[in-house]
Amino acid sequence: MNKTSQPVIHVSGVRKTYGATIAVDEVSFDVHDGEIFGLIGPNGAGKTTTMECIEGLRKPDRGNISVLGLDPVRDVYKLQNRIGVQLQQAQLQKRIKVWEAVDLWASLYEKKSVDGEQLLAQLGLADKRDAWFMNLSGGQKQRLFIALALINDPEVVFLDELTTGLDPQARRAIWELVRGIRERGKTVFLTTHLMEEAERLCDRVAIIEHGRIIDADTPARLVDRHCPERTVVLATDDAHAEERFRAIPRVESVGRSEARFTIRGRGDDLVTDVIHCLSENRIRVTEFRTVLPNLEDVFLKLTGHEFRD
Amino acid sequence: MLRGLWKLTWIEIKIFLREPLGAFGTIAVPVLVFLIGGRMAGRRMTPSSLDASNFIRVGLPVLATVLITISSVMSLITIISIYREGGILRRLRATPLRPQTILTAHVIVKLLLTVATLALMVLAGKRFYPVGVHVHLFSFTVALVIATWSTLSLGFLIASIVPTARFAQPIGVILLYPMLAISGLFFPVAALPPLLHALARILPLTYAVSLLQGIWVGEPWSAHLGDLTALVVLFVAYTAISARIFRWE
Numbered sequence: 001m002n003k004t005s006q007p008v009i010h011v012s013g014v015r016k017t018y019g020a021t022i023a024v025d026e027v028s029f030d031v032h033d034g035e036i037f038g039l040i041g042p043n044g045a046g047k048t049t050t051m052e053c054i055e056g057l058r059k060p061d062r063g064n065i066s067v068l069g070l071d072p073v074r075d076v077y078k079l080q081n082r083i084g085v086q087l088q089q090a091q092l093q094k095r096i097k098v099w100e101a102v103d104l105w106a107s108l109y110e111k112k113s114v115d116g117e118q119l120l121a122q123l124g125l126a127d128k129r130d131a132w133f134m135n136l137s138g139g140q141k142q143r144l145f146i147a148l149a150l151i152n153d154p155e156v157v158f159l160d161e162l163t164t165g166l167d168p169q170a171r172r173a174i175w176e177l178v179r180g181i182r183e184r185g186k187t188v189f190l191t192t193h194l195m196e197e198a199e200r201l202c203d204r205v206a207i208i209e210h211g212r213i214i215d216a217d218t219p220a221r222l223v224d225r226h227c228p229e230r231t232v233v234l235a236t237d238d239a240h241a242e243e244r245f246r247a248i249p250r251v252e253s254v255g256r257s258e259a260r261f262t263i264r265g266r267g268d269d270l271v272t273d274v275i276h277c278l279s280e281n282r283i284r285v286t287e288f289r290t291v292l293p294n295l296e297d298v299f300l301k302l303t304g305h306e307f308r309d
Numbered sequence: 310m311l312r313g314l315w316k317l318t319w320i321e322i323k324i325f326l327r328e329p330l331g332a333f334g335t336i337a338v339p340v341l342v343f344l345i346g347g348r349m350a351g352r353r354m355t356p357s358s359l360d361a362s363n364f365i366r367v368g369l370p371v372l373a374t375v376l377i378t379i380s381s382v383m384s385l386i387t388i389i390s391i392y393r394e395g396g397i398l399r400r401l402r403a404t405p406l407r408p409q410t411i412l413t414a415h416v417i418v419k420l421l422l423t424v425a426t427l428a429l430m431v432l433a434g435k436r437f438y439p440v441g442v443h444v445h446l447f448s449f450t451v452a453l454v455i456a457t458w459s460t461l462s463l464g465f466l467i468a469s470i471v472p473t474a475r476f477a478q479p480i481g482v483i484l485l486y487p488m489l490a491i492s493g494l495f496f497p498v499a500a501l502p503p504l505l506h507a508l509a510r511i512l513p514l515t516y517a518v519s520l521l522q523g524i525w526v527g528e529p530w531s532a533h534l535g536d537l538t539a540l541v542v543l544f545v546a547y548t549a550i551s552a553r554i555f556r557w558e
Contacts, residue, residue, distance in 0.1 A: 026400050081405055087400055095328060
């Protein structure tokens with residue numbers, strides 16, 4: 001395990017064009033040892049291109065990439081022995097059996113691979129080992145791809161749009177598996193266009209749009225930086241409620257529709273202030289909830305448009 | 310470089326056999342052409358006539374074996390385009406597997422398929438063919454493998470230009486059967502118009518037919534060094550072009 005301060009993945013000034021189209025431009029970021037790093041953005045933003053440049057599957061036109069100290073283009077075979085890869089929308093042979101795929105993959109790597117049967121069991125595929133790939137459900141296929149990405153006990157795992165097309169239940173199960181990968185001490189680099197996924201799963205994220213990184217940090221810090229607004233929604237029939245709320249220093253606006261109030265302000269303390277105000281003035285409420293901004297709001301703020309699914 | 314080759318080859322063989330219809334079609338067509346053609350010709354012509362004897366003893370068997378080659382190449386084109394479209398090639402490439410290893414595995418599978426089909430044809434022929442043919446079987450098998458191996462490189466070239474898997478079969482048919490028509494099997498290559506003649510000379514099937522016919526009638530290998538050289542040269546040329554234009558996704 002690489003425990004030095006060196007980043008596991010270092011990307012600087014990468015540009016990749018397809019003909020006249022600039023897929024990614026001036027992309028730079030670092031991924032550190034043992035974290036789940038997410039590259040997030042809408043479809044076509046350049047996530048997959050960036051990832052495939054890092055994996056050595058594409059050659060960038062410009063810029064530097066280093067993964068585990070290796071050059072992904074020059075040292076591609078050395079690198080592939082040390083990383084695990086799941087590709088977006090990849091398939092296997094329709095009639096390959098689950099165990100055959102695992103067995104084939106295990107034979108491809110220089111170092112001794114992990115136990116394939118045990119891996120299948122951990123991923124809940126033990127009873128599917130003799131099934132054909134074409135007969136697996138979407139979630140099972142993705143779990144098999146995770147198995148193949150882990151078979152060589154890689155130091156870095158790349159997951160591209162891992163949960164696209166899965167139902168919410170299968171998606172949550174996959175998230176658990178990815179957290180499990182991190183717990184084994186591996187670094188995970190993933191792309192997703194699902195903001196909820198990024199928020200729940202990633203230690204740090206980089207937001208990419210039109211081939212450029214807009215900002216990168218932990219989800220919480222991104223939210224704090226770009227969307228410090230907090231909102232409290234509550235319902236009360238107290239006649240003086242509105243003026244009390246307006247008197248709270250941190251409050252910037254109070255909206256009202258019949259008995260329901262929407263109180264907006266900045267900073268985490270807003271919620272405490274509102275609760276304090278309620279108890280001090282003995283205001284009885286029948287409803288109380290806070291609306292916290294999330295990565296989706298950050299995206300909206302940074303790009304000026306809604307996040308397209 | 311060989312890492313994974315045998316395992317991949319073995320898996321691809323099993324996968325091929327798991328699709329009974331595809332496997333049956335690829336193997337059965339040449340064998341059926343051979344048997345049914347033989348029966349019909351055998352009934353219509355008096356076997357003693359010179360034409361009939363030439364057709365039944367040489368023409369039809371060589372046609373059927375060239376069809377084995379075409380079947381194998383067609384099967385290669387189809388599988389490669391399906392694998393490309395499904396992202397299977399992309400997935401295999403993102404492993405330490407060398408690209409050459411992936412393609413070599415498919416070539417080996419097709420060559421084994423070729424030999425298996427020939428074996429089946431020989432067995433069926435012994436039982437159902439109207440006349441007994443006596444050929445040096447080992448030499449003939451080697452000749453067919455060389456011919457198919459060379460033609461498979463053209464298959465990779467065709468697979469490179471097939472836009473989607475849906476077009477693989479029709480494009481294969483449109484390109485391969487005319488090649489068979491000008492291969493010298495039906496009329497001498499020298500009798501072709503100049504343009505077709507020139508075309509025939511850069512197609513492996515032309516040399517494949519000449520080699521197979523020669524070995525079939527018992528000519529020595531030394532009489533066909535030209536054909537062998539041409540097959541090797543064309544293999545190298547087509548492989549070089551394929552390596553440049555082959556699309557993995």
